[in-house]
Amino acid sequence: MNCLSPSILSADYSILGEQLKQLDEAGAQYVHIDVMDGSFVPSISIGLPVIKTIRKCTERMFDVHLMIDEPVRYIDDFAAAGADIITVHAEACKHLDRTIEAIKEKGILAGVALNPATPLSAIEYVLPKVDMVLIMTVNPGFGGQKLIPYTVDKVRDLKALLEKTANKADIEVDGGVNLENVETLLAAGANIIVAGSAVFSGDIEENVKGFLNIMM
Ligand code: DX5
Ligand code: ZN
Numbered sequence: 001m002n003c004l005s006p007s008i009l010s011a012d013y014s015i016l017g018e019q020l021k022q023l024d025e026a027g028a029q030y031v032h033i034d035v036m037d038g039s040f041v042p043s044i045s046i047g048l049p050v051i052k053t054i055r056k057c058t059e060r061m062f063d064v065h066l067m068i069d070e071p072v073r074y075i076d077d078f079a080a081a082g083a084d085i086i087t088v089h090a091e092a093c094k095h096l097d098r099t100i101e102a103i104k105e106k107g108i109l110a111g112v113a114l115n116p117a118t119p120l121s122a123i124e125y126v127l128p129k130v131d132m133v134l135i136m137t138v139n140p141g142f143g144g145q146k147l148i149p150y151t152v153d154k155v156r157d158l159k160a161l162l163e164k165t166a167n168k169a170d171i172e173v174d175g176g177v178n179l180e181n182v183e184t185l186l187a188a189g190a191n192i193i194v195a196g197s198a199v200f201s202g203d204i205e206e207n208v209k210g211f212l213n214i215m216m
Contacts, residue, residue, distance in 0.1 A: 002186065002215040004208060005030035005063045005172065007196035008054075009045060009143045016050075019204060020057045026208035030085075031065040032174070032194045034148065035078075037068035040092045041141035048074075048081045055082035063192070065113065065174065067140050068092065072099040079106035087111030087134050087172075090122045100129050115140060116148050120158055130169055132156060132192065137185075138175030143196040147176030152188050159189025179210050186215065 006028050011019050020031065033051060038044040051062065065082040068074070071088040072095065078079050078086055086103045090112055093099045103110040112123050113134035123133065135155050138145040155171060162169055172192035182193055193215060199207045 001031040002191045003061075003073060003195070004199075004211050004215060005032040005061075005192055005194045006199040006208065007032040007034055007065075007143065007174070009034045009193050010200035012200070013046075016054060017057045019200070020054060020060075022204045023199075023208060024058050024060055026205040026206045026211050028060065028199075030061040030192065031058060032063045032065060032081075032196075034196075035064060035066050035068060036141065040069045040089065041067045041068055042131055043141050049078055051078070052057060052079040061085065063087070063111075063172075063194075065111075065134065065194075066092075070094065072102055075099070075102040075106065079103075083108060085109040085111055085132060087113050087132065089113045089115065089140075091115055091118055096123075097126055097129070103212060104129070111170075113140075113174075114154075114192035116151050116154075120154065124161075126164070126169055127165065127169065132170040132172055133162075134172040134174055135190070136175055137173050137177065140175070141200070145176050147181060152184060154164055155188040155190050162189075179207075179214065 036043045036045040061084040063085045077213040107129040111132035137147045137151040174194035177195045177197040
């Protein structure tokens with residue numbers, strides 16, 4: 001199934017609860033939550049207390065994207081805060097397999113993310129264990145960047161690899177996704193669409209509906 005996962009990195013944090021309601025009412029299935037540590041990526045964003053608080057505002061799936069070094073240290077905490085999916089970066093884990101197992105032990109969905117320059121071969125052997133692969137379509141760290149064109153080929157290659165092995169994992173794309181390029185990404189094989197600035201600039205509900213019209 002195709003799902004929209006608006007990234008609240010671009011939200012107005014002074015009215016975050018209201019904006020989450022708007023996303024919900026417009027039909028966005030997931031909420032994408034970007035956690036940045038100022039080490040794995042240059043920025044620092046939000047963390048556990050915010051996730052715990054907004055868990056009361058919506059029942060939608062919390063799609064937590066950890067851009068932090070050695071996320072294995074915090075899996076229990078993010079699961080307890082209300083994550084439904086935890087995605088870790090292959091580049092940030094010394095022991096990726098162990099980290100995926102730690103997520104699965106919590107009874108939630110496990111995702112693995114790859115930076116644009118990281119080859120698919122980095123996750124080949126763990127693919128049967130993961131529920132979702134996140135292909136970064138920009139270098140992580142900031143909202144509002146332009147999609148890097150070669151990452152579309154990577155989505156296509158991942159889709160082919162998953163089909164070859166009859167693997168039903170979801171393919172998520174994140175970074176620079178907008179109403180103009182989303183169709184290309186869907187055609188390449190992506191089915192979970194993250195969008196930050198394209199959802200939160202202007203009328204949120206109208207933007208969500210615009211995406212869902214193309215996706216559904
Ligand atoms: C980037 C984050 C994204 C970001 C996307 O490091 O992982 O989720 O919020 O923002 P846009 O859609 O504006 O590129
Ligand atoms: Zn993200």
